[in-house]
Amino acid sequence: MARNSKTSRKGARESTAAVVIREMELPDLAPVFALGQRLFTAEKWPTLYRSWDQYELVHLFGTNGEYCLVAEAGDKVIGFALGSLMEKYRSPWRYGWLLWLGVDPRWKRHGVGRRLMRRLTDIFIEENARMILVDTDEANEDAIRFFRRAGFDNEIRHVYLSLNLDTHPKYIEHRESET
Ligand SMILES: CC(C)(COP(=O)(O)OP(=O)(O)OC[C@H]1O[C@@H](n2cnc3c(N)ncnc32)[C@H](O)[C@@H]1OP(=O)(O)O)[C@@H](O)C(=O)NCCC(=O)NCCS
Numbered sequence: 001m002a003r004n005s006k007t008s009r010k011g012a013r014e015s016t017a018a019v020v021i022r023e024m025e026l027p028d029l030a031p032v033f034a035l036g037q038r039l040f041t042a043e044k045w046p047t048l049y050r051s052w053d054q055y056e057l058v059h060l061f062g063t064n065g066e067y068c069l070v071a072e073a074g075d076k077v078i079g080f081a082l083g084s085l086m087e088k089y090r091s092p093w094r095y096g097w098l099l100w101l102g103v104d105p106r107w108k109r110h111g112v113g114r115r116l117m118r119r120l121t122d123i124f125i126e127e128n129a130r131m132i133l134v135d136t137d138e139a140n141e142d143a144i145r146f147f148r149r150a151g152f153d154n155e156i157r158h159v160y161l162s163l164n165l166d167t168h169p170k171y172i173e174h175r176e177s178e179t
Contacts, residue, residue, distance in 0.1 A: 039052075082099050
């Protein structure tokens with residue numbers, strides 16, 4: 001049993017060596033989107049305040065392409081990290097923001113996420129970022145463990161509230177004017 005688990009661990013390491021981390025390119029948009037759809041489902045993360053959609057992906061790629069990375073095994077995209085660089089008004093600090101990180105579940109715990117994170121960190125440092133920000137659902141334990149292991153700390157809880165406008169007089173008025 002022990003021998004088997006050791007062998008499979010070694011096998012995993014060998015296959016991971018064939019994984020290439022590179023900047024995302026136009027043909028990667030479709031596989032990245034498809035992988036994200038499998039990972040970021042509304043049923044799984046109903047409280048995600050931002051949703052995974054093709055417009056955000058295309059927008060990020062168009063505006064922050066240098067912070068969009070993919071992990072490729074063979075000719076298959078098996079992971080991605082999408083970030084952006086943020087500058088605050090009147091602040092000398094620049095922040096790297098990791099917006100989306102995803103790894104194909106078949107490649108989970110093979111170090112792919114770690115490699116994506118390391119490469120993105122290097123890129124942020126080259127761009128003079130002094131801090132990297134990330135957020136995730138508090139029930140997303142895999143991701144929280146991953147980020148803690150990657151050195152993230154100073155966890156701050158944030159509360160999202162919503163106001164259902166169904167009963168708002170203006171909303172009712174607006175709806176009635178449209179019918
Ligand atoms: C979170 C995620 C990106 C991690 O990717 P990964 O490639 O599996 O992670 P790695 O193999 O690089 O893990 C690096 C270290 O993080 C920790 N870690 C990662 N996943 C973990 C888990 N499920 N449980 C406990 N620790 C975990 C471990 O310490 C691991 O090192 P080890 O395997 O040597 O012990 C991946 O699980 C995923 O895509 N999740 C769904 C999407 C998501 O939630 N994204 C994050 C929010 S945008």
